[in-house]
Amino acid sequence: NAGVTQTPKFRVLKTGQSMTLLCAQDMNHEYMYWYRQDPGMGLRLIHYSVGEGTTAKGEVPDGYNVSRLKKQNFLLGLESAAPSQTSVYFCASSYKGAGLGTQYFGPGTRLTVL
């Protein structure tokens, strides 16, 4: 049982390049989330999904897109990377039912945009 996994672990991009971050979970969770973590700012929600085929905007969605074609996967895309998107990105998932609210996090992706 791997829990929540993220690929890649590290990435360096040049301004204007695009990339996709992959999140996968094997716990059959309904809900999935993408956060960014910046020093002194805690975690900020980028986008989230309440089920396969559905996505919604979080607190800081600009410059990002997401897709959830399969229940176990949640993709985060950067179409044209900017230096302001240098951050550590975390994916998380949670149950829909009695455990609602408790989130399980992946190990993170450290992205640098030059």
Place this chain on the structure above:
Amino acid sequence: AQSVAQPEDQVNVAEGNPLTVKCTYSVSGNPYLFWYVQYPNRGLQFLLKYITGDNLVKGSYGFEAEFNKSQTSFHLKKPSALVSDSALYFCAVRDGNAGKSTFGDGTTLTVKP
């Protein structure tokens, strides 16, 4: 919107001493509160949560948290700190539907031998 505040960026304690990491909250309705821990270069790990019931919640690694409705606080505590407890701690509150949570800015706990 729901929010939490962690008033201390840094907490330093000596090994063996009790520790407290503070969190206050602002919610409309009943609060669902959480504590998470983040070790260096790792994702967040769930420690404990308060949904309803007993105001003293016990969690992983010997941590506990006290819910205080009158003071709108949810402080994390441990009777005897270990060096291995040194990490970044986040308080969070469930915010709306879909299990979303709003996180505090985090408190760095350093336990010195």
